[in-house]
Amino acid sequence: MGALTYPSLDFSAERILRCYAEKAIHPDPRFLLIGYESDEMMPLHLFYDFDAPARDDALVTERYANGGELHDRFETLSEMLAWGALLKFRVNTMPQRCEGMLSCDDPDLLSQLDPVMFSLGFTKPITTGPRCGLYERNDAVLICERTPREELLGNQAFTLGGRDAGVLRKLLGRLTTESSLEAEVDEWTPALG
Structure with a gap:
């Protein structure tokens, strides 16, 4: 992402696929991991929430790897x-x-x-x-x-x-x-x- 890089968030396809392959994130039809958070103190990863209303995209929310409270961020990525x-x-x-x-x-x-x-x-x-x-x-x-x-x-x-x-x-x-x-x-x- 060049200069727009978020310091502790990894949006790369390689990281996302590895999280699913290593079962760090369990597949869920509602949520798709789009950003892996490497901060160990607050590892709130970014997910698309496919159950939320959408405008040509999906709502971006944060949560822990395998569930918990949602922290909605933006209507679209x-x-x-x-x-x-x-x-x-x-x-x-x-x-x-x-x-x-x-x-x-x-x-x-x-x-x-x-x-x-x-x-x-x-x-x-x-x-x-x-x-x-x-x-x-x-x-x-x-x-x-x-x-x-x-x-x-x-x-x-x-x-x-x-x-x-x-x-x-x-x-x-x-x-x-x-x-x-x-x-x-x-x-x-x-x-x-």
């Missing part, structure tokens, strides 16, 4: 990879970042967010469902997500990166004045003085 790429290569390389919560009365928060982001010159690198928003332009990147299978309640955690605090504040201001969205920032990195 493409959303997970695109979200991770934007976080790693764009948001985390920006000089100023903030994290918080977007909320509105509409359970489909992205239907409120999309028009404003497009009017501000943002594009989406991939098409996403209602639980994952990915937006970018030269000077700023916004990613937001909500856990799959949770009821859509009109709120999503967000991370926003930009060239400076002014760009981020202006963007958050436009989001809240040009839509029914509310934005609550929990943390600025670096901290604002």
Whole structure:
């Protein structure tokens, strides 16, 4: 996966086939191993969950090798990879970042967010469902997500990166004045003085 490699996750076909051949993972018609987690403290492997609703893909969930509680990650693998790429290569390389919560009365928060982001010159690198928003332009990147299978309640955690605090504040201001969205920032990195 090149620069997009996850430090402790192995998505290679060789590793996946070896896990099944060595019976480290037992075949299950509901779950297909797609990422082997080598962290021994929290070996939550990535699986496709074929029982979950799908949009041209399958839901990505984490669990222990042979069962246990599910920790849903993303509605699709493409959303997970695109979200991770934007976080790693764009948001985390920006000089100023903030994290918080977007909320509105509409359970489909992205239907409120999309028009404003497009009017501000943002594009989406991939098409996403209602639980994952990915937006970018030269000077700023916004990613937001909500856990799959949770009821859509009109709120999503967000991370926003930009060239400076002014760009981020202006963007958050436009989001809240040009839509029914509310934005609550929990943390600025670096901290604002």
